[in-house]
Amino acid sequence: MANYGVAEAKNKFTHLLERVEDGERIVITRHGKPIVEIVKAAAAAPSKPVSAEAIAAALERLRILRESLPPADMPAADMIREMRDEGV
Known part of the structure; x- marks a missing residue:
């Protein structure tokens, strides 16, 4: 799991998304404190038709x-x- 400050994450956003797509977890910090964790989205199950x-x-x-x-x-x-x- 990699940690990035807000400014650095903003500048490398596309790169970070590529890393997340490869399965890595990314933590964005502000003043050294974790704010958000970016993880790959789970594949959604196909929805059933609604009558x-x-x-x-x-x-x-x-x-x-x-x-x-x-x-x-x-x-x-x-x-x-x-x-x-x-x-x-």
């Missing part, structure tokens, strides 16, 4: 959930702006 009935059932559950929620006091854009300004 129209399953999709309809999921949409019905979402409709019921949406109807059970109280109405919003303000438009979504205003709510997001307020959350951003409050640092939430």
